[in-house]
Amino acid sequence: MTAILKTRDVHLSYAKQETLHGVNLDFDDHSITALIGPSGCGKSTFLRCLNRMNDLIPKTTVTGSFQFHGKDIYAPTTNLVELRKQIGMVFQQPNPFPFSVYENVTYGLKLAGHTNRHYLDEQVERALKQAAVWDETKDALNKNAMSFSGGQQQRICIARLLAVQPDIILLDEPTSALDPISSAQIETTLLALKKTYCIIIVTHNLQQASRIADRTAFMLNGNLIEDDLTSKMFTKPANQATSDYLNGKFG
């Protein structure tokens, strides 16, 4: 396994209060890494550092190194459009644009200057198939994406991101707003996607982490406590805090 993204000594402060105290994590290609930990432990904050979504929040400073393709994500020369095309993000609440499914999925491609109708059609089909939502949308590509169920909307959002062929997919509790059946479908989708992509998922659901993640990282109070193979962490955690958390003693 090769690490596609390496982070070292990541600190983040918001309004002079430090919320991440030096996190070091590597993420492998073609695998799923789960970030777990109690609410407020900084796992979502850390995830959002990875494609610089925290840039939008005023008074936030991020330090540390984020090596991606041999370059630092936070280098002043980084092109944010390009970066977010390579490192896409799926959010807790499905957030399709209030346009048709077709418009949603082609949005990033059109932004990148693709106009060939034939190419766009192909990419829409590929992305929707990869996101396992093609069967439900193929006859309704012109329908407003908002009119689909929550689970379908979330997979349309995944397709919207896959269309631009990212390297890394960040997911911030993508199933916590969904019912169990939709959640299971998303998990199946992610397992299929990891063959092609590096997937990093923040989840509250420990079972979910154990079902789909190759590696799991446990965070607590802004510190990375432990990261290891999921199978190992869930059976023989190295740290007592991890063990307590996994056994439901807190969090």
Place this chain on the structure above:
Amino acid sequence: MTPNQTDRIATQVINVLVLIVVLILMFLLGDIILNGFPHISWHFLTSPSSPFSAGGGIRDQLFNSLYLLILTLIISFPLALGSAIYLAEYAGNNWRTGLIRTAIEVLSSLPSVVVGLFGYLLFVIQFHLGFSILSGAIALTFFNLPLLVRSIEGSLHAVPDTQREAGMALGLSSWRTIRSIILPAALPGILTGIILSAGRVFGEAAALIYTAGQSAPILNYADWNPTDGSSFLNPMRPAETLAVHIWKVNTEGVTPDAISISAGASAVLIIVILLFNFGARAIGAHMYKKMTGGK
């Protein structure tokens, strides 16, 4: 008294208060429309007014009101849209934003007759615009701006932040996100705001007396050249609007049928404003459905 009784009495009092509000509105609308409706005829709507003899219509005044409204919107909408986008999307929570908000609040509470006189001194006299639709439209922009800014800002705020995040996560710049995601999503609300503010503009009189003037020169509806003096599209001509006409026939009018003219014109004015209101609701609801419900 038991809490139950207090609750019942409070509910009754609130119901009575609401009833009073509704009754006042019903009485006003009913009185104006019932009294005015018999005076409305095709002839009344399509013939020019006559200053001295009976039987004049309100054709030019009605057209002037609509034309003035369109000009006002052309001036005020871009200004309002820009300010609202700034306030909703860019402005930080600081003294500068506070100052802008206060300015808008004050603007909306200016007495219209004062704005009219100000417009008269500045635009009509100082800028040599004369009594003209343009002067009127600029004066009305003052009233229209706060209403529009607030309603547009409100509809921008109503677009969930998840949409902004979605845009950012696709690598869109702030401006691009606003332009191609937030604005389309807010469109139904913005449209409703425009139409509601149009109702206010349509009914304004005091500010127009000194700016758009009180005379309605004969208009040539076949002349499409806006630079011709008699063209109906000329923005530099004086233009008495419907609301000003009502005021005038009642104060200085010498027409023998002033009462029936003002009754009819009032009814027309109210009906048009009601149409705006219902239209705003219908269009807003329709667009919202189209945006969220799919085809």
